[in-house]
Amino acid sequence: MKTVRIWFKKLGAARFISHLDLNRCMARAVHMAKIPLWYTQGFNPHAFITFALPLSLGVRGERECMDMKIDETKITDEELLLRLQKTLPADLPVFAVTDPKEKPGKIAYALYELKMCSETPENAETDLFQKWESFLNQEKIPAEKRSKSGPLVVDLKPDLQIRKIFQDGETIYTEVLLPAGSEYNLNPSLLVETFRSQSGASFFCEYTRHCLYNKQMEPFQ
């Protein structure tokens, strides 16, 4: 028995499936691909598939991963990759199978790309761009975060690392690094929605998660 880490993208229609549905979809693909899974003992055999850090609904994922326990005597990593590519829908392409180097608990940051488009016409883009920049440049960005013990006001500013911000035609691109993982996780939509309610701007935002990092800012492996 060994654990393998399977790397995939979550694109197109697959962005809109909930975590539960993703789980089911993967389980079916694994079943169809006849992957020699390691099942837990007991009456109700339950396959081991765990996701490092589930994505929120609507977010595109460029480098997602899930772990599963397999019987490595029965299949090579290459074969596993090929078979899963055949049994998963086109919007969930698998691109690599590796040995897990780190535990999902090591995840510390996530890099997101935000694509914002104004929904009000006429010079609205420059306007939106200015609003967005001054929002980000504030001393403090208080936001209401949901937590287990009810709503919690947090300052987003210290956790926020803007990597890139530019405008291309009607679209504003922002690359932002946010704390991620099981200990403290910030969802980019919290930032964007706080901006929306503070500025009153009307726009549409598309989210992509590009990569997960550990504390040392090395890509999570």
Place this chain on the structure above:
Amino acid sequence: MQRMNPNMEKIWMKVQKPSRYTGGELNSVIKNKEDVDVRFAFCFPDVYEVGMSHLGMKILYGILNEMDGVWCERVFAPWIDMEEQLRDAHLDLYALESGDSLREFDILGFTLQYELSYSNILNMLDMSGIPLLASQREGLKNLVVAGGPCACNPEPLADFVDLFFLGEGEEIDKELILLYRKCKQENVGKQEFLIQAAQIPGVYVPSLYDVKYKENGTISSVTPLCGAPAKITKRVMNDLDSMYFPDRFVVPYLDIVHNRAVSEVLRGCIRGCRFCQAGFIYRPFREKSVETINRQCKSLCENTGYDEISLSSLSTSDYRQLNPLLDKLLTWTEDARVGISLPSLRVDNFSTEVMDKIKTVRRSGLTFAPEAGTQRLRDVINKNVTEEELMKTVSTAFKGGWNSIKLYFMIGLPTETLEDIEGIVNLGQKVVDAFYANPDRPKGRGVSVSVSASGFVPKPFTPFQWEPQDTVKELREKQKHLVNCVHSRKLECNYHEAVVSFLEGVFARGDRRLGPVLLEAHRQGCKFDGWNDCFSYEKWMRAFQICKVDPAFYANRRRSFDEILPWDHLDYGITKEFLIRECKKAYQAEITPNCMQKCSACGASCFKGGICVEDRTDLV
């Protein structure tokens, strides 16, 4: 491609369960539009989760997409939130594969599974900017066709649908598409196309029939025009083994109503329960062979990844090779970690043996349908189940570890008295008692028995097609009586809204004069009438009032045996003489043996297939 419209993504972000609308599922078929000359939209007038569970759609999707130059896509009724978003953004309802508006399609094929989905058909056309009335759609583009069980009385939809398919669709859809293609290439007009289509056996073109009415509102004559046949006979597939069956299904991301591989083991039904339309319109009873089913199940599981197979039919335990089939399936399903489920077990042949073989499936709960509370009434409806059998079965189930049982009944059946209503509760109570009478019942676990009573709706092509339906008031009184009779907390009682059954009753036996009512109801905003949170009795009654149509004429009136019924020109094999015979026997509480025991000469032998032509020497 509208689907690539960035607005669509915004919309998906704003609605519940966006996977209903995104497409892109495993095994969905994408074709190159350049290679396609006939585009077919399979339209299911209900939400995605319901429509995607429907086997007929999977079959036709497979058949049509196997045809060169034909691309079949799927369309479902968007839920209220999605409709609002689409309308606000001025976007058309679209098909899931291409994202194109329904307007782009040559043929829109609706499936008619229940009467209460009719308002959704109008709404779906409307959401795509397609004229609702057939007479307003000129040219061949956007031809609206429909099939499915309710096509056996399609008259209420005659104003909107260009043509109907009667019976099983495996061949007839292909034939129609070939004719359509030819006419499109030759630039033939719509009227001429319809006249030619009416010559295809099983195709009913309502505009080619002139219906006249008597002063008392009943039909005086139905006259075929332009050479259309006087009787349209449904299509039947006689050889289920050679019949097309899809080896892959579109596998949804969402959890749908029946999220599993489905194999149809038989068609038709031997039983002839007198209230059940399906029991008559799908005759004759035909079985698939064990080998075919086994092969189809195997490839389905391989191509979908499903870990559960459902052996589906109207009554799967009537499949004569059930035990050999289960044995055959069990040779590979256990290793492949696939479970088997039987959706429709009958009370009288539910055995421990079968139960043991399907035990891999989660024990969610068992359902049985005695349908009526007393033996007398069960004899009236020809539901040949005795109390003794039911008790034996539930005891078996309780011993097997089940502790939750659902019982289905109907109220408002012909000849019913209050005593029959009380019988429903008594029977439920006896099932509760049977649980406690079992000495090895699981310790510390109680039993839950639920009794569900739906209002009886008389349907065409049944021996009760002439019967008056109970009025809403009568149904409500009976429901009240039912609830008042319950004295145990272990017994839970549910019933359906009487007004919903009433509307279903109106449309089930309606005629063409309901067209304007449907149109008005659509204008009033009626949709999803089968969903409690959407159904509005007030809107419907307003529509009837505005159109000056009395719904009671259709639901609550007793017809005489010699009245011309709106569906009399449609031929489902079953003869009127047989139905009259059965109706009279019902009044005498006299039962009719099933097709396996004895042929009752219902007329379906005209199709020369299945059980009607089997060698029956062993029975004599």
